[in-house]
Amino acid sequence: MPTSELTFRTALDADVPGLVGLIESAYRGDVSRSGWTTEADLLAGRRTDPDAVTAMVRHEPGRLLIAERDGELIACCQIEHRGDHAYFGMFAVRPELQGGGLGKVILAQAERTAQEIWDAREMRMTVIRQRTELIAWYERRGYRRTGECTPFPYGDERVGVPQRPDLEFELLVKPLG
Template structure:
């Protein structure tokens, strides 16, 4: 699939929120394999948070489009020598077709261009299939856990009490072009 990549602008915020919510929350998310609907309800992101990510120095929301249609997105933020990778979302009906892999490759290319030596992310540690997906792409579990922000509805409404994040990391090497 021939994708066009670009940085999001504030005009893209409603479409980004809709995409991310559809990939992780509610019944529509069950069309894909990244759903969190069995253990989180409520919102995944909000317009204010996306606006902050777009406006923050050293941060971009990267979009993958085809024929002007938003198919996938992710957030990248330079954090010293590493680059944080988050908000990774592919339209549920297109998951498993290679769009996510292409977006991840573009995100890693951009991180190398920023001269980052590693890509880091946080994943809910009960997400075995998702963690395996990242491991097949060179990410490793660090064993570093972070508490899930229970009580903060910006991150969703937990449906179970054992959620926590684990940091995954991938060393970056190669040409920064």
């Protein structure tokens, strides 16, 4: 792994193709299985598309943060200002780089950014409830399960094709600052 430092910046329209490829590789298909954050056993199909990523890049109350090393895109995450809190989502790290500590660095940067630009006092996210290993990872970083669940949008193939009938999202929260 290169030893140069990570740099962070806000995504631009020109970044969309690389972001779509990164997100797809981290969540879906056989490539995603080389990392530990794959959803390939829960969902088939696409995780996102250029239109959805472009909308995130252009969405004013939020930003899509990019992490680069030596000018190479290696991770991204979405943060969005939602009144009294910030929302965290679309978190992707290149599968071959997962498990080496990058995720916690990027998550911490997202939390700092939300505090600095919006004075956010809490970060929220939704995670597929059946992703127990991923939820445990977030719990080790200070997030707590709320037990508040929302149904998975079955029938909306823009978010994937469910491979089981019991998927739902659970809200996780963490106080900031």
